[in-house]
Amino acid sequence: MAKNSVPLLEYLSKMALEADADFLREGIVVLTRALMELEASQQVGADRYERSKERRTQRNGYRERTWETRVGEIPLRIPKLREGTYYPSFLEPRRPAEQALLGVVQEAYVQGVSTRKVDALVQSLGLEGMDKSKVSRICQELDAVVEEFRNRPLRGEYPYLWLDALYIKVRQNHRIVNMALVIAIGVSATGEREILGMALGASEEAAFWTEFLRALVRRGLQGVELVISDAHEGLKEALGAVLAGATWQRCRVHLMRNVLAHVPKGDKAMVAVAIRTVFAQPSQEAARQQLAEVVRVMEPRWPQAAAVLAGGADDVLAYMTFPHEHWTRIYSTNPLERLNREVKRRSDVVGIFPNEEATLRLAGAVLIEIDDEWKVGRRYFSQESMGKLHAPQGDVLVLPSPLRLAPVR
Numbered sequence: 001m002a003k004n005s006v007p008l009l010e011y012l013s014k015m016a017l018e019a020d021a022d023f024l025r026e027g028i029v030v031l032t033r034a035l036m037e038l039e040a041s042q043q044v045g046a047d048r049y050e051r052s053k054e055r056r057t058q059r060n061g062y063r064e065r066t067w068e069t070r071v072g073e074i075p076l077r078i079p080k081l082r083e084g085t086y087y088p089s090f091l092e093p094r095r096p097a098e099q100a101l102l103g104v105v106q107e108a109y110v111q112g113v114s115t116r117k118v119d120a121l122v123q124s125l126g127l128e129g130m131d132k133s134k135v136s137r138i139c140q141e142l143d144a145v146v147e148e149f150r151n152r153p154l155r156g157e158y159p160y161l162w163l164d165a166l167y168i169k170v171r172q173n174h175r176i177v178n179m180a181l182v183i184a185i186g187v188s189a190t191g192e193r194e195i196l197g198m199a200l201g202a203s204e205e206a207a208f209w210t211e212f213l214r215a216l217v218r219r220g221l222q223g224v225e226l227v228i229s230d231a232h233e234g235l236k237e238a239l240g241a242v243l244a245g246a247t248w249q250r251c252r253v254h255l256m257r258n259v260l261a262h263v264p265k266g267d268k269a270m271v272a273v274a275i276r277t278v279f280a281q282p283s284q285e286a287a288r289q290q291l292a293e294v295v296r297v298m299e300p301r302w303p304q305a306a307a308v309l310a311g312g313a314d315d316v317l318a319y320m321t322f323p324h325e326h327w328t329r330i331y332s333t334n335p336l337e338r339l340n341r342e343v344k345r346r347s348d349v350v351g352i353f354p355n356e357e358a359t360l361r362l363a364g365a366v367l368i369e370i371d372d373e374w375k376v377g378r379r380y381f382s383q384e385s386m387g388k389l390h391a392p393q394g395d396v397l398v399l400p401s402p403l404r405l406a407p408v409r
């Protein structure tokens with residue numbers, strides 16, 4: 001079977017130094033075609049049209065695709081098999097998230113929960129047929145990587161911690177349920193951003209959040225000074241039990257939504273502008289005075305909205321006791337919600353996950369990719385600004401100007 005493939009490769013390698021691009025491109029076309037036929041024959045267990053007791057499946061035509069190389073696009077005719085999947089060894093392996101997505105789709109297909117959407121996705125990935133052994137191999141490899149990532153030790157201190165959850169549909173006991181995928185990200189004492197952990201649970205109850213936070217602490221989470229999250233009661237209770245010494249910052253975006261929920265549609269824009277004047281103040285003291293003024297003006301017309309705003313005053317302004325350079329990134333859960341959207345973008349392709357393991361597999365693979373990108377990117381906060389965390393923060397008191405809203409019609 002293709003005994004001259006190796007000599008041909010050596011010949012092309014020697015000629016590459018002297019040959020022009022057209023010759024090299026044609027040589028690569030010939031070589032890749034021969035290599036794919038050889039690999040496909042090995043996977044099938046026989047050459048084309050060969051009778052063999054070792055034959056495991058049959059060929060089933062070809063699928064066309066292009067391969068980007070330094071000498072231009074190389075057209076490929078990749079052999080297809082009736083059972084199982086052949087993927088050329090010389091092509092770049094799929095990224096972890098793509099492998100996870102492939103594993104989820106194949107697992108769903110094998111377990112008998114296939115849909116037209118799944119079949120279309122399989123074809124878009126260039127696959128034909130579902131091989132249980134390949135499903136098992138891909139899943140085992142990814143599960144080991146994801147589990148190692150989730151349980152790795154956390155070293156050093158993490159002054160800032162963001163917590164949030166998103167809901168994903170999962171099959172459980174022959175039913176489709178919404179499960180909470182919680183994610184934690186932190187910023188280290190040197191300013192690097194890092195994905196610290198994730199977990200999947202039935203709901204955001206206090207017991208679930210408590211166990212998640214305790215797991216982070218067991219892995220080495222320490223030095224947390226500010227926790228940024230939504231005002232979920234279960235999460236607040238867990239924070240008080242596990243991270244009692246940390247300050248809690250209520251996401252101001254969520255507070256704004258909660259306040260505006262009690263304001264008529266026609267007045268929402270005006271009230272939102274008034275509330276934003278609170279966050280435009282240069283110090284916490286000035287912001288407290290401005291918030292009190294906004295509440296005073298709102299009470300006659302929107303008493304419920306005013307009560308929600310007043311009740312969240314301390315928690316929504318907590319970020320102002322930290323370095324000013326960090327304010328725009330620590331006053332809300334926006335940094336984590338962008339991460340959630342990336343996970344949802346991948347999970348929406350699946351729709352309904354076949355089980356909890358598949359959910360963690362795909363989400364974990366996505367988070368590993370993003371965490372790797374963060375490690376080679378810029379610091380989230382400069383080392384100089386992180387050094388100000390324990391330095392006295394001088395407040396400049398700026399008295400707010402009188403707030404005026406439109407008269408009641």
